Amino acid sequence: MNAKTSSPIPPAEWIVAGMGLLVFTAVLGLMVWDAVAGDQSPPRITVEVDSITRSGDGHLLKFRARNDGGETAAEVVVEGELPASGGETETASATLDFLPAHSERKGGFFFKAQPERETVRLRASSFREP
Amino acid sequence: MVRRGPKTLMSRRASATHKPAPRGTSRHFLRALARAFAGAIVFGLPLLMTMEMWWLGFHADRGRMALLFILSLPLLVGLSHYSGFEPTFGWVDDVVDTFVACAVGFVSSGVILLLFGLIEPGMAASEVIGKIGLQTLPASIGALLATGQFASPEEREADQKRFRKYQGELFLMMVGAIFLALSMAPTDEMMLIAYMMTPTHVLGLIFLSLVVMHAFVHAVESSGKAYVPSGTPFWSVFLRITIPGYVIALLISALILWAFERTDSCGPATLMGSVIVLGFPAAIGAGASRLII
Structure with missing residues (x-):
């Protein structure tokens, strides 16, 4: 017992424990900071075109949805409208399971006509609070 | 044994x-x-x-x-x-x-x-x-x-020696309860089960939780590893170990559900139900803690 009481803690253990303390305080600190001073604003979702490529006999438009608000949005419905020739519009929609605060998620639409970055209209139409 | x-x-050979x-x-x-x-x-x-x-x-x-x-x-x-x-x-x-x-x-x-x-x-x-x-x-x-x-x-x-104190025994039960409850609490099934249960089901589950838990406590007790010596009367073990253990299991279950926001916007009946549903694995974890840990 006496010999064991005085057995030293090896340097490697101090280093790993120091890292653990750092990780613990960092995670706790971030959570407390988020809880006290964090952004509590409702979701602010912007959708933009990521890329347009040919896919099968149509076109694939990949989009990037970004939530700049402070709350997570669930089941975000993203809609795309593409004005086609003859005054008609081609529409498509996609649902993102979650769009957390200050984060990005990607998705895609298949259009029959060739979409142009300038003419296609993308927007988020609805979400649910998680 | x-x-x-x-x-x-095997361990002896290894060592x-x-x-x-x-x-x-x-x-x-x-x-x-x-x-x-x-x-x-x-x-x-x-x-x-x-x-x-x-x-x-x-x-x-x-x-x-x-x-x-x-x-x-x-x-x-x-x-x-x-x-x-x-x-x-x-x-x-x-x-x-x-x-x-x-x-x-x-x-x-x-x-x-x-x-x-x-x-x-x-x-x-x-x-x-x-x-x-x-x-x-x-x-x-x-x-x-x-x-x-x-x-x-x-x-x-x-x-095992350190766990032979009463606090050690209760602490070990708490860890066992956390061990099992934590892996189930985040799932949606916990709430679904609570929605479907009637008060009779809830009472039945409390009874089963206590029976299963006491069976584990008894099994550990007769192996001689437990805080209570084997041969202690049923009611004494039940009151000193099983009941406090079940209370610990329910408290852990309530705390975890609250932390994971499972209990928000729930009526009192559903709340009780979900605590008891999660309390079931928690109670088994508490009872079996000596076998798990």
């Missing part, structure tokens, strides 16, 4: 051919660290593969997560005192081991979430830290429990 036979034999490095050396620590990683993965994997846990990582209430973190600290220190991946002798050792377990839990959870493709560029720091941080709790418990899974018979014996 029969069950422990082959295990003891005969493989002399462990003396405590206090870096080599000994590295062995303990490897054990801790193994424990973190064994305990953490079911939750790392639960999608509700990933979601909680970004939308869970930060205040509650912070509270859960603060509460986990005494739990981990206690666990390090009673079990731990190395035998500890003094509170400095316990605290150092606790933070080693945190580091192990954080690294193993982070690496696995990264490999699962759950951490990607474009995610906010809060989301990434939330996801890993939440998984760190069960993984650090696993890292500290590693000794129970990989310890040598002598170390096991030393732990």
Whole structure:
């Protein structure tokens, strides 16, 4: 017992424990900071075109949805409208399971006509609070 | 006795051919660290593969997560005192081991979430830290429990002695309750089951929880490892061990449900139901804690 009481803690253990303390305080600190001073604003979702490529006999438009608000949005419905020739519009929609605060998620639409970055209209139409 | 036979034999053979490095050396620590990683993965994997846990990582209430973190600290220190991946002798050792377990839990959870493709560029720091941080709790418990899974018979014996105090017994039950309840609490099924149960079902489940729990307590008691000596009358064991254990299981269950926001906007009946539903695995975990840990 006496010999064991005085057995030293090896340097490697101090280093790993120091890292653990750092990780613990960092995670706790971030959570407390988020809880006290964090952004509590409702979701602010912007959708933009990521890329347009040919896919099968149509076109694939990949989009990037970004939530700049402070709350997570669930089941975000993203809609795309593409004005086609003859005054008609081609529409498509996609649902993102979650769009957390200050984060990005990607998705895609298949259009029959060739979409142009300038003419296609993308927007988020609805979400649910998680 | 029969069950422990082959295990003891195997460990004895292993320790005969493989002399462990003396405590206090870096080599000994590295062995303990490897054990801790193994424990973190064994305990953490079911939750790392639960999608509700990933979601909680970004939308869970930060205040509650912070509270859960603060509460986990005494739990981990206690666990390090009673079990731990190395035998500890003094509170400095316990605290150092606790933070080693945190580091192990954080690294193993982070690496696995990264490999699962759950951490990607474009995610906010809060989301990434939330996801890993939440998984760190069960993984650090696993890292500290590693000794129970990989310890040598002598170390096991030393732990068992410490649990023979009443506080040790209750603490061990609490850890067992957390062990099982934590892996089930984040799932949607907990609430679904609570919605479908009638008051008769709830009463039946309470009864079954107590019966199963007492059966475990009795089994451990007759193996001679428990706090109460074998041959203690039924009602005495029931009142001293099973009932306090069930209360602990229900409290743990309520705390975890609250922290994971499962109880918000619930009527009192559903709330009770969900606490008792999660209390069932918690009670089994508490009763079987000596077999798990």
